[in-house]
Amino acid sequence: MSTSRRAWQIFEQRVARFFGSERNPLSGSGAGLTASDSKHPAIYIEAKLRAKSPVHRLFAETEAAARKEGKTPVLALQEKYHAGWLLVCRPEDIHLLSNYAKDYESLSEEEKISEFGKKMVVDRNTGL
Numbered sequence: 001m002s003t004s005r006r007a008w009q010i011f012e013q014r015v016a017r018f019f020g021s022e023r024n025p026l027s028g029s030g031a032g033l034t035a036s037d038s039k040h041p042a043i044y045i046e047a048k049l050r051a052k053s054p055v056h057r058l059f060a061e062t063e064a065a066a067r068k069e070g071k072t073p074v075l076a077l078q079e080k081y082h083a084g085w086l087l088v089c090r091p092e093d094i095h096l097l098s099n100y101a102k103d104y105e106s107l108s109e110e111e112k113i114s115e116f117g118k119k120m121v122v123d124r125n126t127g128l
Contacts, residue, residue, distance in 0.1 A: 012037045018091055059088050072096055083099040098108040 013023040016038035024039050038045040059075045066073035072093050078085035089097055104112070 008047070011049045012045075015045055016040065019043055019045065021045075045080045057086060063090075 009023065009025075016023045019038065019040055021038040021040035021043070024034060024037055034044070034046045037047045055075070055077070056078075059073065062075045063073040074090065074093075074097060075088040076085055077088065
């Protein structure tokens with residue numbers, strides 16, 4: 001069953017607003033200034049609405065186990081033989097989790113490579 005155009009547009013708008021932005025109605029390959037799903041000046045957002053996702057199933061298992069222990073769930077994913085990893089959490093938990101995360105900027109270059117698998121260089125003004 002396909003997802004209606006309006007449903008994914010509403011989802012894109014919800015995600016953009018979460019980050020203090022608006023949905024970019026002209027996103028994608030034919031986009032003007034950005035192909036991002038939002039008009040945010042520093043964050044590139046790709047919002048995907050799917051009927052099913054293996055990541056959602058993994059997160060549901062993680063969430064159930066975390067709730068039993070009274071903890072906040074975080075799913076960490078890494079592909080074998082690839083540098084870097086992804087974190088999956090609920091939007092309402094992102095502020096709480098940021099309090100526990102290491103301050104990336106305070107780490108030495110060696111610690112950044114050791115802790116995160118590759119050197120990450122991000123310009124905080126542009127997000128690039």
